[in-house]
Amino acid sequence: MTTEVKSGVAMAVKARIFGSLVASLAAFVPSATQAVQLADGTVHFVGVPRLLQARTTNKDAGDFGATYYFTLSVPDDAGEPLQRVMFEQREGLNRVKFLPQRTRAFADQRRRQPVIPSDVQIDEQGRVSVWFDPPIAPGETLVVGLRPRRNPYTDGVYLFGVTAFPAGEKSQGQFLGFGRLHFYDNFRFHSAW
Structure with missing residues (x-):
């Protein structure tokens, strides 16, 4: 050769x-259109959803009738739709108790198209899980409204951890960050007058 x-x-x-x-x-x-799936079948997001905002309709400590809204964005490159969102109180002097049957959701922040959660559960640690069937498609904005029994009695900052789960029987959640809500004791303010 x-x-x-x-x-x-x-x-x-x-x-x-x-x-x-x-x-x-x-x-x-x-790829941008395919989710990450491990050998054991666990599914992960490719592009991770984002927590855009947390707000409450009533900031008065101890008051009834508030709704806590959490706005999430599912990116186009998520790879899988969003099937479940979990909320967990991480900070605050009083434990906030929620009414699962009063949970609301919207698929588009501007048009406020209602989405009916397929299930809402509260576990023994007080974590609220909201499932969607059909799941929320990549490219969508999701607004979830949680209804507490009442606002916490003690004023201050309350942090709620938000975790998103992709569709699939064995899905790995992705922590998105903290929704920060601040409540004020208006009674104390008024009593100073």
């Missing part, structure tokens, strides 16, 4: 090895 032929064969072998290596690596890199 001549030196030129040996060189050509070596280059072809290297090209084949490089091509196989690139193909193998591509199997581990998710």
Whole structure:
């Protein structure tokens, strides 16, 4: 075999090895339209949803009738629709208790198109999980309204951790951050007069 032929064969072998290596690596890199799925079947978001805002309709400590709204954005590159959102109080002097049957949701922040949660559950730690069937598609904005029995009695800052779960039987939640709500003791303010 001549030196030129040996060189050509070596280059072809290297090209084949490089091509196989690139193909193998591509199997581990998710595309923009495909969710990350591990060998055990666990599904993850590719593009993680974002918590855009948290607000309350009533900031008076101890008052009834408030709704706590949490606005989330499911990005176009999420890879999977959003099936469940979990809310967990992480800070605040009083434990806020919610009315699951009064939970509301909207699929578009501007048009406020109602979405009916398929299930709302509160576990023994007080975490509220809201499921959607059909799930919220990538590219959508979701507003979830939780109704407390009443606002906390003690004024101050209350933090609610928000975790999003993609669709699938075995899905891994992604913590999105804290919704911060501030309540004020107006009775104390008025009594100073």
